[in-house]
Amino acid sequence: MEIYLDHAATTYTDKKVLKVMMPYFSETFGNASSLHGFGREAQKGVAKARSQVADAIGAKPAEIYFTSGGTESDNWAIKGAALLAGKGHIITTSVEHHAVLETCESLEKAGFEVTYLTVDKDGRVSPEAVRAALRSDTVLISVMTANNEVGTIMPIKQIGAVAKENGIPFHTDAVQAAGHIPLDVNDMNVDLLSISAHKFYGPKGVGALYIRTGTKIEKFMHGGAQEREQRAGTLDTPGIVGLGAAIELAVQDMDKEYEREAKLAKRLSEGLLELPKVFLNGHKTDRLPGNVNISFEGIEAEALMLHLDLEGISVSTGSACSSGSTNPSYVLRKMGLTNEQARAAVRFTIGRRNTASQIDEVIEKTKDIVVRLRSISPLFADKGER
């Protein structure tokens, strides 16, 4: 049986979500900008989705802008703030997703200065470090809500308070957090927040950017007058209604699913930690419920992943975007792991369909493979620790 444990890379689209989306491909196919009946029907679906997204994060519908996903939302928030300022300084962290890091790097080439804050061994950045990095020309702070590799949750509320005190717009990439842990833009003190539907059982290629009323950023997509003239492009109505339905369902079931996944994650990490020379990466408690990132010393994670794949078990090494490259995870390196320890890390991310018996099977198979790989590992043999 296939066991999927890579929900941080993407989730399947929930059947209930798919059902809501289907009519928008064929019957309610109008362009949401058209003024006739077909257009108005499509627009109704979009308006409902806008409210669903707003309700899920404690925002107002007018503060939600639909995009093509997390990458676009991150690009828009950061480049939008930078373009408006023209020049200046940005604060972010060294463990952000590439969608944030590469955007910041592109702005450095355009003359902006960027501070990439370091993190502690658990992958957290401190609000004090953010405060210390502030400059008179700081135009934006961007810190992710939860990390995609290790699941560590950042102290967003406190960092937001620092931003607010200093009148600096604060963006958070909540792509991994949305639909999994409670989010409230006011409680979190954020001005800009990115989400992506395919991380919470919605469709791929659709997301949203929350922009607090009064927060100004430049537009990013130029063209038509969609999204109150802030984001041009014909709206992906099936995707947008899917996003709305998916976030509503995720919030409805959040408490129950959080508890279930956290229990399975505990079972998985306790089972795997019975092996010698194995440790859990990320914060012990302030982490996403379904994330278990473990380093198996003396093992190449890619090899473990491929062996698990042969057994029908899907996991990942580092972030999906960097797989294929042989570089160890930059997130784990920034957390202080050695190259060897970072290369030995496997990410298991649990989701809605996983069961306790699947987890037990994964523990058993992983242990077997690790013992086998270690028995032929020069890394391990050299230390005489087989």
Ligand code: PLP
């Ligand atoms: N930000 C984080 C933290 C992510 O994990 C991802 C996707 O893996 C993204 C941004 C990019 O989102 P999307 O795949 O919707 O472009």
